[in-house]
Amino acid sequence: MRYRYLVPGDDFSMAGKASAEVKRILGQLGIDPAIVKRVSVAMYEAEINMAIHAGGGVAEADISPERIVVTMADEGPGISDIDLAMTEGYSTAPEWIRELGFGAGMGLPNMKRNADEFGIESEVGRGTKVTMLVRFAAAAPAAAQGAEREASP
Amino acid sequence: MTVRKIVEVLDARVVAGEGDLDLEVGSACGADLMSDVMAFVKEKVVLLTGLVNPQAIRTADLMDIRVVVFVRGKSPSEDMVEMARENGMILLSTKYSMFLACGRLYEAGLKSGGVREID
Numbered sequence: 570m571r572y573r574y575l576v577p578g579d580d581f582s583m584a585g586k587a588s589a590e591v592k593r594i595l596g597q598l599g600i601d602p603a604i605v606k607r608v609s610v611a612m613y614e615a616e617i618n619m620a621i622h623a624g625g626g627v628a629e630a631d632i633s634p635e636r637i638v639v640t641m642a643d644e645g646p647g648i649s650d651i652d653l654a655m656t657e658g659y660s661t662a663p664e665w666i667r668e669l670g671f672g673a674g675m676g677l678p679n680m681k682r683n684a685d686e687f688g689i690e691s692e693v694g695r696g697t698k699v700t701m702l703v704r705f706a707a708a709a710p711a712a713a714q715g716a717e718r719e720a721s722p
Numbered sequence: 723m724t725v726r727k728i729v730e731v732l733d734a735r736v737v738a739g740e741g742d743l744d745l746e747v748g749s750a751c752g753a754d755l756m757s758d759v760m761a762f763v764k765e766k767v768v769l770l771t772g773l774v775n776p777q778a779i780r781t782a783d784l785m786d787i788r789v790v791v792f793v794r795g796k797s798p799s800e801d802m803v804e805m806a807r808e809n810g811m812i813l814l815s816t817k818y819s820m821f822l823a824c825g826r827l828y829e830a831g832l833k834s835g836g837v838r839e840i841d
Binding site (some may be wrong): 581582584585588589592602606609610613614617657667669670671672673674675676678679682 | 754755756757760761771773776777780781783784785786801
C-alpha cells in the first residue's frame with residue numbers, strides 16, 4: 570500500500586498530520602505499538618523539518634507486510650554539512666521555531682535512532698530527501714541497542 | 723499515582739478527559755521542546771509543558787502520552803481540546819510554574835522520569 574501526503578510549508582499547525590495518519594493506519598493493521606511509535610516519531614520529525622526549513626514537501630509511505638518505507642522529499646535549501654546536521658543539539662532553526670517547541674537539534678538524530686535503515690541525500694539549493702525503513706518483525710531496533718546503523722543502498 | 727491525585731496536588735483545572743481521572747501514571751516529564759520529548763521519553767509519562775500549540779497534543783499522541791499538564795496557568799485553545807478529546811487524552815492546566823509543578827508531583831511520590839538512559 571502506498572500513501573502520499575503533501576506537507577504544507579506555510580501552516581505549522583498542520584505539520585504532523587501525515588504522521589498521525591500513518592500511525593492510525595499502522596495501528597489498524599495491528600502492528601506492534603512500539604514499532605508504530607518509532608515510525609511515527611521518525612516521520613513526525615521529518616515533517617516538522619520540512620515545515621520549518623524547506624517550505625513543505627511530499628511525504629510518502631510504502632507499507633508491505635514486512636516493513637514500511639517512509640520517504641520525505643522537499644525542494645528546500647538543502648543541507649551543506651550533513652554530518653554536522655546529524656549531531657545531537659545542532660540546529661539552524663530560528664528563534665520563533667524554538668518558541669513553537671522545536672529546534673532542539675534532535676530531529677535528524679531522532680529519525681536515525683528510530684529507523685532500522687536511514688538514508689539522507691541533500692543538495693544545496695535543490696532540496697533534501699530522507700528515506701527511513703522500519704521493519705515490523707520483532708528484531709531489536711537500533712534505539713533499543715543504542716547502536717547506529719547506516720542505511721543500506 | 724492517579725490523574726485525580728495529580729489534579730489535587732497541582733490544584734489543576736481539568737480541561738479535557740473529565741471521565742478518565744482514575745487513570746494511573748507512573749512517571750512524568752517536564753519539557754517545552756517536543757523533540758526532546760521524542761528523543762528521551764520511553765514510558766507513558768505525564769507531560770508537563772509550557773508549550774501551548776497543537777504540536778504539544780500531536781507529540782503527546784505520537785508518544786502514547788495520555789495526560790498533558792499545561793503549566794504557568796496556560797490554557798489550550800479549543801482546537802487543541804478537540805484534538806485531545808478525539809485522541810482520548812486528558813488535559814490539565816495548573817497555575818504553578820514548571821519547577822514548582824514538577825517539584826510538587828515529585829514530593830507527592832511521582833519520582834520516575836520515564837526517560838531512556840542518557841549517556
